[in-house]
Structure formats: structure tokens, C-alpha cells
Amino acid sequence: MTAWTRKDLTGLDELSTGEITFLLDTARAFKGVGERSLKKVPALRGKTLVNFFVEPSTRTRTSFEVAAMRLSADVVNISATASSLQKGETLKDTALNLQALRADIIVLRHSSPGSSKFLSQRLGSSIINAGDGAHEHPTQGLLDIFTIREKFGKIEGLHIAIVGDILFSRVARSNIFGLLKLGAKVTLVGPSTLVPKSFEKLGARVSHRIDDILADADVVNLLRIQHERQRKEYFPGLGEYISLFGLTKPRAEKLKPGCLVMHPGPINRGVEIDSDVADGKQSVILEQVTNGIAVRMAVLYACAGGAQIPAP
Amino acid sequence: MKPTRITNGRIIDPANHRDETADLWFSGGKITAPQPDSDFDTIDAAGLVVTPGLIDIHVHLREPGQSHKETIASATRAAAAGGFTSVVAMPNTNPAADSAATISWIKEKAERTACVNVFPTGAITKGLKGEELAPYGALFHAGVVALTDDGHCVQNHEVMRRAVEYAKMFGLPVMDHCQDYSLVGDGIMHEGEWSLRLGLPGWPRAGEEIIVARNILLAELLDSPIHCQHISSAGSVRLLREARARGVKISGEACPHHIALTDASLAAFDSDFKMNPPLRTEADIDALVEGIADGTLTILCSDHAPHAAYEKEVEIDHAPFGITGLETQFAIFHDILVHKRRAIGLPRLIALYTSEPAALLKLDRGTLAEGAPADITLIDPALDWTFDKNQSQSLSKNTPFHGHTWRGRTVRTIVGGKTVWEK
Structure with a gap:
């Protein structure tokens, strides 16, 4: 099994076959959580996830939100209209502010290709690409x-x-x-x-x-x-x-x-x-x-939680 | 002031067909005959090449109006550090250099703050908008050496035709940034495998070539010179070669990044690799090198385009186009063209930076003839060195070449007999 060592997921182009398989296998383990009556595990308890959506999206944002909640993370949603980007603040400054709020994970949806990569190179938080222009939606x-x-x-x-x-x-x-x-x-x-x-x-x-x-x-x-x-x-x-x-x-x-x-x-x-x-x-x-939730749980867990697959 | 003798150096002076080890004398800001009987200073140039001061015909000084990116003082310091004694200033300032008043302002500011010669260009059209001709008569008398809308491209062919036709009256060369707006759209990188992979809007070769072709047809129609700036595509080289063989008054220039880097460099979405026209492919690099070697492209230049870090450090599609280049261009071209690929010899490289640009713009520079201004560059062609952008003289550090190592470097820059930079 390939160990997962990345803090971010910005695209599938840069992943190895082993890393992709690791995420798929982890997702399979997490899928069971959604079938239970108590749909929650403590894997990301105490972690803060910010859904930072600079481009409108309902289904992807909701899916990440449900995935994060099933992992016991705390979730904050920020949309473009509410964000300072409208007031002329740069993406980098907005993200630095999110980091200063001690966000462990930032899920970014943005119209610019490479915007997740851009943040991942500048922030210690985990950056999960939820769609960057025409580039990737991993x-x-x-x-x-x-x-x-x-x-x-x-x-x-x-x-x-x-x-x-x-x-x-x-x-x-x-x-x-x-x-x-x-x-x-x-x-x-x-x-x-x-x-x-x-x-x-x-x-x-x-x-x-x-x-x-x-x-x-x-x-x-x-x-x-x-x-x-x-x-x-x-x-x-x-x-x-x-x-x-x-x-x-x-x-x-x-x-x-x-x-x-x-x-x-x-x-x-x-x-x-x-x-x-x-x-x-x-x-x-x-x-x-339905599978989207399990996959996103796996990605959040791999990037911000740990590299071991939890017991199903 | 005492005369100065530069001794033991290899003098390469393409304008006068000289390539020999000899002494070079200057005094009172001019190149002179030997004055061995007087009291003189000596510069030992053993192991060095002594050339006419290098000329960069494509530089964005950013003044007036954008002094947070660069000033005439800082850009000319960078020019001096790169071996350049003359820079030709592009007109896309704020306000645009489309009036005699702005040209006078630039010349006056350069007089006070520049350490190398500054030759301004004027705009082809008012406000660089591509619609109405700028007042060429007034610009000419204010001292512009050429006309260009660089950063923009005149889209309307009739406007371009009349611009070239009217400029001819003053003997002003017209230089064009070749970009068809409808084909390029919001393209930010070469349209090809990498733009597909990265999901970035493509800037196709045809967007340049169609305007190069337009300029060839107009130069032919009017029997008047047009110079195509920063050529990036193999097809443009082919068009220029064919037209020049027929005697059309068309010329082209090449920039170092277009032969040093490819579109694959954009993989990390780093905006320091974003410039206009964009980095293209190995095939384009080969064609540019071939075009330089066979005389299709006759001028080398930097397209030095400084931008503040906070302007560049944004999402790549929002970042401005352009990179700095004054301090790195000579070494890159020398390393690739002369040292690694052996496409041309050192004398031709010097010509592409001295006699050729001086001839296009009719400057009294680019020569070591007696009586010419004592603009001299000393070059160490064997020196291997590594570029550190933090040591750059430019106010901006937007370069993709930090940490690159090349062979060959300018080591001393003399303007009007005064050493303005020394390694």
C-alpha cells in the first residue's frame, strides 16, 4: 500500500497510480459509515474545514460539508459574495486570513486554473481542489x-x-x-x-x-x-x-x-x-x-487526518 | 579628464568589421585615436571582449505612471548591470507616450536619473487604442526613435496602413506587437498540449502569424519598413524569411525567454512564466534559433517588463503578462546561441545587439568608430555564473530565471566614457 504523504489534493494529473488507488480504497472503507444509522466517526474531530467557494456550487459544497461532518470536523462555508474578494482583497490575502483563523482544511472552488495549486504552495493548511476553472475537479x-x-x-x-x-x-x-x-x-x-x-x-x-x-x-x-x-x-x-x-x-x-x-x-x-x-x-x-461523500471523506482524511486506513 | 586606454582586449566592432586584439582609446566621452603621449588611464581587458555598448530596443521603463514597478533610474541601473548602454523605451506608460509633452517628460527624467541612454518611442495611435493616429510630427520633433503600440496591436488594417504611410514622411520606423485579438481572445499560454492539460486558455501561433503576414503585406504595399516585435512562433519566422528574401522591408526580433523555455514551464501555474507572446514549444525554439542564425531575425532584445510582486502573485489568469530581462538576456543568448548550440559566433551576437538595432533606428550608437560616443561593454565570454534575482537592480523580481547558470557575462559597462557598472 502506498502511503499518502500529501497535505493537499489539487489534481489527479500529479498523483501516482498507487495514490489514486489508496484514495479509492480508503473511500470504500468510509462508504460503510454512510450506511449506518449513526453516520459519524471521530477521525477529524477538532479540525476546522472552510468551504471557500469563489464560484457558485451547491452540490459539491454540500457533499464536502456532509463528508466533513461525518468525520466530525467543524465546517464553515464562505461564498464569493460574502468574501473579501469582492472588496479587492487578493486570493492570497484572503487565504492567509483563513489560515490565521487556524483553518486546517480549505476546500477551494475557483474560476482560475491553478488556484488550488497557488494556495497549496503558500499555506500550511490542507488545500482541497473543488474545481479550478477548466483545469481539474479531482x-x-x-x-x-x-x-x-x-x-x-x-x-x-x-x-x-x-x-x-x-x-x-x-x-x-x-x-x-x-x-x-x-x-x-x-x-x-x-x-x-x-x-x-x-x-x-x-x-x-x-x-x-x-x-x-x-x-x-x-x-x-x-x-x-x-x-x-x-x-x-x-x-x-x-x-x-x-x-x-x-x-x-x-x-x-x-x-x-x-x-x-x-x-x-x-x-x-x-x-x-x-x-x-x-x-x-x-x-x-x-x-x-452518494459515492461522492465517501470519496471526499477519504480525501479529507488522507490530507488532514492520517495515512492509515481506518478499520471498516 | 585624462584619456583612457582599454588594452589587451579582443575588440569586436561589427559596424566596422573589426575583430582583433588591440587597444581602444576614448576621451571626453568619445572614441578617439590613440593618445600615447598624454597622461592616460588604463583598463586591462585581458581575456575580455570589448564591444560597442549593447542596445536593447525593447524595454518597459514604467515611467511615467507605474513607478511602483520600475523607474527610469532603476531600469537603467538594471540595463547597466546587464551590459546595456542604451535602452529603447516602450510607450505603454501612464499616460501613454502619445504626445510630445510625455516624450519631453521622459527625456528630462532620463537626463536627471538614468545611468544609460534612453531613447523613447512614441505610440502609433492615441492612447494605444488602435483608432486615431498619434501626432507623429510632434513626436518626431520631441525625439522619438520609432513608433509602436507595444503591449497592444493595431487591429484595424486601414489604420495600420495609414500609420506606416504617414510615419514614412518622418523616416520613423514602425514596430508592431503582433497579436490578433479575435484569435487570441483571453489566451494566456501557448495553445497546445500543455494548455489542454492545464485547462488554461490558449494563445495560438496563428494569432501572431496572421499579423506578421499583415505587416509583410503592408510593408510591401507601401515599400516602407515595419519591424515585428518579440517573434515567438516558427510560422512567423517562415513568413519573415520568405518576405525578406523577396526584399520586403520587414524585420523581426527575438527575446531570450522564447528560446530558453517552453510552455511546459507553466505546469506549476507560476505567473513568472507568463508573458506575451507566450512560451511555445521546442519546435518554435529551433525555428527561432535557425532564424537568428540565417539572418531572418536581426535583433535581440529583452522585452523587460517589470511588475510588482503583489501584482504577479495572484491567480495566473489574473496576473499581468511580462518578465524582467535586462540583466539576464545577454548571458542567456550567449549561452544558448554561441556556447551550447553554436548557431552563431560571438561577433554576430554582438551585431544583433549593436549595429543591427542602431541601423534600424538610425542611432549614432553601436559602433566603436572614432568620434562615436564612448559607449563600451566589456564581456567575459568564459565566465560561468548563476543569476540571483535578489541581487537584481530592477525594482521588480518577476523573472523565471532565478538560480539559472549560464556561460558568458558582461563585466563592465561604460556610457559616454564613464563606467556605470562593474562586476
């Missing part, structure tokens, strides 16, 4: 991988298709880095503007035809199309996107019976995924949410 990547591994018992050799706006997606990047390290075959699917061929340099395959991967994929992970951002120069419109890349019911019928349908949420029913498919038997979208 706990989302881990929970996706955890969910796949739980269903298949392995990652190596599986064919994972990730569909959607890959270029701007931190979820896609964390999945790509983690899955490739663990030996999966990863195909990125979407319009050529959002899935440029150069992604092959990272070791993934690139496809612009979703129909080509349906019969072979073990997992289809659908990313949200951010139509509120109206990337008009990247694709002509939602209607065309749905017809070319949406996981419609007829397409879902071509999937292998055991193929998992995943989505990091929040889903746009009728856009990247048909409503029936989202609720269908192959969908593990809500299990992802």
Missing part, C-alpha cells in the same frame, strides 16, 4: 472512478466514453488523468470545436460521432452542456447538439446491457441526456452523488 474524477470500479471491480481494460464539452471541462480532465493512469481506454466524444484532436496527446482517443462508440463503451459519462454560457462560436445550437451528441432513447438502446450511464450533474433533461435514460436502469447518476 474529487469528481475520483467519485466517477470509484463508481465505475465498484460496479466492474476494476478499471483496467474498460472503455470509458466521456461526451460533451471536453475543452472547458475540469471534470473531463480529472477523469482523463485518473482513468488513463488506472489503465482504462478513454474516448472523448463531442463536436470538433469542443473536443479538439490534440486531446490525443494526453493519451485519450477522440471521436466526433457518438454512434461509433455506443456498442463498445462500458461507461458513457455525459457532461453538462453549458448552454447558459452561449458558446455560439463553438457549436450552432442546442438542437444540433442534441441531434449529433445527445444520449437519446434510440441511442441508449444500442448500449451494451451492462454499460453504465453517468453524469456529474446537474443534468439538463432532454439536452445531453433523455429524461427516460437519466432515470433508466443503466443510470448510476444518484449513486455517484
Whole structure:
């Protein structure tokens, strides 16, 4: 077993295969805690966790909050509007103030790639990246991988298709880095503007035809199309996107019976995924949410608690 | 004042096709004939190279208006420490150098506080906005040596065309920061494998090349010179080479960071590796070196762009572009071009920093001819040294080269016969 020696989790790109496996195994041990009636262990008792969200998020913040509470940590939530960043204070100064308040763990969501790395180099507190721009969202990547591994018992050799706006997606990047390290075959699917061929340099395959991967994929992970951002120069419109890349019911019928349908949420029913498919038997979208708590417990525990896996 | 004899040194003076071990004399601030019969001082330059004072045609002095980053006094001290006797000041100050009043202010401040020669440039357009021409007549009479909107790029081709056409009347060269805004967008690093990996917005090569191509076409249309600043991409080198072979009055310059570092350096999200144009790939480095070696790129410069630590130490996409370079550029170019890659010899390296920039800007510098100003740089080409940014003369320390070791260093800088820096 690889010992965990990092104080931070800023991305999966920099982790070794052993470190990723360590977090997944630790998460498996913690998953049991959520099944009990008394959903709490004292692993982080007396520790203070600050959820510092400079970009809005409900589900990731809530998931970290629940994970921290199950580990008996004290949790404070700070959002961008309440923070001093609005008043012109720099990220570094705000973070130094959080450290002066003796925050043991800072969970950071920020629109700038590298912002977690930036803080991790300057603060003694543990920094957990909850999404930094288009760079990484490592706990989302881990929970996706955890969910796949739980269903298949392995990652190596599986064919994972990730569909959607890959270029701007931190979820896609964390999945790509983690899955490739663990030996999966990863195909990125979407319009050529959002899935440029150069992604092959990272070791993934690139496809612009979703129909080509349906019969072979073990997992289809659908990313949200951010139509509120109206990337008009990247694709002509939602209607065309749905017809070319949406996981419609007829397409879902071509999937292998055991193929998992995943989505990091929040889903746009009728856009990247048909409503029936989202609720269908192959969908593990809500299990992802449940697993997210176990994965985040593992990450918080590894970075701020200790390197030993607690007895299940 | 007594005459001075620099003796035992290897004199390399590309403007006069000299490369020999000989004495160099100066007196009263000018290079002179030998005066052995008078009482004179001696500088022993054994083992050293004696060259015309180096000229950096691309420097951000930050005054007026941004003296928290740098002042004319501190920037010129850094220039002297880097072997430079002349610096050409970019106009993106506050206010922008788009009026005779601001040029006069810069010249007057330089007169009082600078330890090397300062040659100001004027803006191509008012406020560097790319819309209306700045008053070139007034700027010319105030003493600018060139026009540029550096830091910005004139997007409107008609405005650029008329700028070059009007500048021709005064013999003022036009220099351009080549960046197409629509293609580059909010790009902050080279668009490639590393920008994909890091999730940072890409700055594609084509964003530079399309403006280099535009400038070639305008230089050809108007039969008037345009100089392309800080060339970073292989494609730009190719375009310039082809155009120069046809006799188009187009030229280009290279900066040390673009041949010393690649986009992979951004992996730690350190904003000291963020500059505009961005670090690119090994293939671009090879093309730039080849372009320098075959005469496509005729000038070397620093694009010295100081920023305060608190401005740089922020999220990388919020940090300003630019790094310092006055004290490191000569050593980097010498180490890579002359020592390691043997792409050019020392005389050509000196030419790229003396006779070539002097010719482009029509300066009475860059030569050791009798009667020329006694601007002289002494170089130890065999000295290995390590750069410590904390010893820098610049007010700002935003450099990616802290702790780097190179071969070759300037060891003494003489401006108008006066030693302004000595190692």
C-alpha cells in the first residue's frame, strides 16, 4: 500500500497510480459509515474545514460539508459574495486570513486554473481542489472512478466514453488523468470545436460521432452542456447538439446491457441526456452523488487526518 | 579628464568589421585615436571582449505612471548591470507616450536619473487604442526613435496602413506587437498540449502569424519598413524569411525567454512564466534559433517588463503578462546561441545587439568608430555564473530565471566614457 504523504489534493494529473488507488480504497472503507444509522466517526474531530467557494456550487459544497461532518470536523462555508474578494482583497490575502483563523482544511472552488495549486504552495493548511476553472475537479474524477470500479471491480481494460464539452471541462480532465493512469481506454466524444484532436496527446482517443462508440463503451459519462454560457462560436445550437451528441432513447438502446450511464450533474433533461435514460436502469447518476461523500471523506482524511486506513 | 586606454582586449566592432586584439582609446566621452603621449588611464581587458555598448530596443521603463514597478533610474541601473548602454523605451506608460509633452517628460527624467541612454518611442495611435493616429510630427520633433503600440496591436488594417504611410514622411520606423485579438481572445499560454492539460486558455501561433503576414503585406504595399516585435512562433519566422528574401522591408526580433523555455514551464501555474507572446514549444525554439542564425531575425532584445510582486502573485489568469530581462538576456543568448548550440559566433551576437538595432533606428550608437560616443561593454565570454534575482537592480523580481547558470557575462559597462557598472 502506498502511503499518502500529501497535505493537499489539487489534481489527479500529479498523483501516482498507487495514490489514486489508496484514495479509492480508503473511500470504500468510509462508504460503510454512510450506511449506518449513526453516520459519524471521530477521525477529524477538532479540525476546522472552510468551504471557500469563489464560484457558485451547491452540490459539491454540500457533499464536502456532509463528508466533513461525518468525520466530525467543524465546517464553515464562505461564498464569493460574502468574501473579501469582492472588496479587492487578493486570493492570497484572503487565504492567509483563513489560515490565521487556524483553518486546517480549505476546500477551494475557483474560476482560475491553478488556484488550488497557488494556495497549496503558500499555506500550511490542507488545500482541497473543488474545481479550478477548466483545469481539474479531482474529487469528481475520483467519485466517477470509484463508481465505475465498484460496479466492474476494476478499471483496467474498460472503455470509458466521456461526451460533451471536453475543452472547458475540469471534470473531463480529472477523469482523463485518473482513468488513463488506472489503465482504462478513454474516448472523448463531442463536436470538433469542443473536443479538439490534440486531446490525443494526453493519451485519450477522440471521436466526433457518438454512434461509433455506443456498442463498445462500458461507461458513457455525459457532461453538462453549458448552454447558459452561449458558446455560439463553438457549436450552432442546442438542437444540433442534441441531434449529433445527445444520449437519446434510440441511442441508449444500442448500449451494451451492462454499460453504465453517468453524469456529474446537474443534468439538463432532454439536452445531453433523455429524461427516460437519466432515470433508466443503466443510470448510476444518484449513486455517484452518494459515492461522492465517501470519496471526499477519504480525501479529507488522507490530507488532514492520517495515512492509515481506518478499520471498516 | 585624462584619456583612457582599454588594452589587451579582443575588440569586436561589427559596424566596422573589426575583430582583433588591440587597444581602444576614448576621451571626453568619445572614441578617439590613440593618445600615447598624454597622461592616460588604463583598463586591462585581458581575456575580455570589448564591444560597442549593447542596445536593447525593447524595454518597459514604467515611467511615467507605474513607478511602483520600475523607474527610469532603476531600469537603467538594471540595463547597466546587464551590459546595456542604451535602452529603447516602450510607450505603454501612464499616460501613454502619445504626445510630445510625455516624450519631453521622459527625456528630462532620463537626463536627471538614468545611468544609460534612453531613447523613447512614441505610440502609433492615441492612447494605444488602435483608432486615431498619434501626432507623429510632434513626436518626431520631441525625439522619438520609432513608433509602436507595444503591449497592444493595431487591429484595424486601414489604420495600420495609414500609420506606416504617414510615419514614412518622418523616416520613423514602425514596430508592431503582433497579436490578433479575435484569435487570441483571453489566451494566456501557448495553445497546445500543455494548455489542454492545464485547462488554461490558449494563445495560438496563428494569432501572431496572421499579423506578421499583415505587416509583410503592408510593408510591401507601401515599400516602407515595419519591424515585428518579440517573434515567438516558427510560422512567423517562415513568413519573415520568405518576405525578406523577396526584399520586403520587414524585420523581426527575438527575446531570450522564447528560446530558453517552453510552455511546459507553466505546469506549476507560476505567473513568472507568463508573458506575451507566450512560451511555445521546442519546435518554435529551433525555428527561432535557425532564424537568428540565417539572418531572418536581426535583433535581440529583452522585452523587460517589470511588475510588482503583489501584482504577479495572484491567480495566473489574473496576473499581468511580462518578465524582467535586462540583466539576464545577454548571458542567456550567449549561452544558448554561441556556447551550447553554436548557431552563431560571438561577433554576430554582438551585431544583433549593436549595429543591427542602431541601423534600424538610425542611432549614432553601436559602433566603436572614432568620434562615436564612448559607449563600451566589456564581456567575459568564459565566465560561468548563476543569476540571483535578489541581487537584481530592477525594482521588480518577476523573472523565471532565478538560480539559472549560464556561460558568458558582461563585466563592465561604460556610457559616454564613464563606467556605470562593474562586476
